[in-house]
Amino acid sequence: MQIISSKDNEQIKAIKKLKEKKYRDETNEYIVEGIKLVKEAIEEKVNIKTIVICEDCEEESLKNATKPNTQIEQGLLYEIAKYECIYVTKKIFNMLSEVQTPQGILAVVEKGDSIENINYSEDIILALDGIQDPGNLGTILRTADSANLKQIILSENSADPYNPKVVRSTMGAIFRMNIIKTENLAKTLQMIKKHKFEIVATSLETNNSIYDITYKKKVIVIGNEANGVSKEIQDLSDEKVKIPMLGKTESLNASVAASILIYEYVREKLM
């Protein structure tokens, strides 16, 4: 087994570049880091290109995973062995890693999303119009997955869902979703409308409450952290709704607002 120790190795250089959005866009690949996330990527059958393992990292958890004692751990080892694995020194691994205490394993994964794959049989499609904080985006994707929403449309100016921070904070949800970044959100929403979906935009300038509408065949649009849903999208929406507030605070964190709406859908679905 060869252990890569040079930062000039072509494969290492290519993986390192995936830390930048530009190269993730170019190659259609991204990085998934940590034992739990790599396991989930395998389970969800995403297209794993390479698994990078730190050969001299001392983390007990990775040792257990690659030199297994239990059946579950043997399972992971067996699974990992199906993919192209490369072994690197701790110095190289730390160069590729984005976290403070790396677990010594990461995978290069192909993005699997495409606008042709929108599933119009679902009740709710989520559209995010300019969500810019990676933490908010990750939290929204995690909440959407908990409600079994799989179709997510992102405007061009949104945070990159394949940013390592977003990937981590989705806690695996990203592997189960169809996340489509569109260059023209308005145009994409017009196209979705033809499939008998109504566009619902959150707005502060309406008396219509989120408790007044039904959650079937709707595209729910969540707006930017500071400015909300853009005027262009407000104008093409079929309904505007606001989250009614009782106190002096007049706006909510974007991921909180999205979650409250998503769980109105869950509520309706279960009632």
Next chain:
Amino acid sequence: MQIISSKDNEQIKAIKKLKEKKYRDETNEYIVEGIKLVKEAIEEKVNIKTIVICEDCEEESLKNATKPNTQIEQGLLYEIAKYECIYVTKKIFNMLSEVQTPQGILAVVEKGDSIENINYSEDIILALDGIQDPGNLGTILRTADSANLKQIILSENSADPYNPKVVRSTMGAIFRMNIIKTENLAKTLQMIKKHKFEIVATSLETNNSIYDITYKKKVIVIGNEANGVSKEIQDLSDEKVKIPMLGKTESLNASVAASILIYEYVREKLM
């Protein structure tokens, strides 16, 4: 007007120490930073001890606030002048500031919360059992304020609500709330129960849904990010509820879970 330029100035040293929780606890004071938050602190009539102004900062926004052109700005100048103001150099201000691009104004404020002040006439008291991420705590306080919930009980192992990151992310909500950190959450909840409140704990081990209960005279307990509500608190609770999920993601971000519960209360209140 004297401008302090020495980091050895006793008043500056005392303010700098407030960056640490230990000194915030000792002095019962904390730091509020930025034009908007200082304005809100003034409006909400919290006990402001000192206002620190950066004399040679170049931010336009601060110049407008301290050398005002408009009536609103004159109002702020007039308000600021009612308090003890100290003027410092940019170097000193940056030493006190916690943000990357300081706005050149901060205030030292007295904590106003006390367990004797719990208002039992309210419908909902929120209890946080080990919320450790300052961002989550700030978001929960902001959401609670948007629902006009003012009584917040924190367990000893929770993040410090007077941590600058929490203060910022509450966006002013912190000035309107009674936030009580208790050394013994179980004992405090037992005491609150005597005032005819029922304790509702979130739990994964119940079939009771958040949609099945009423939200009146309840203490809603939100648990730690990784481990949920502690066993001790589960045991003394009157009801356990879970947020029903439809997808594979089985847990939600703590601030999302809290927000979904808080908005069930809002929903009931408005229906």
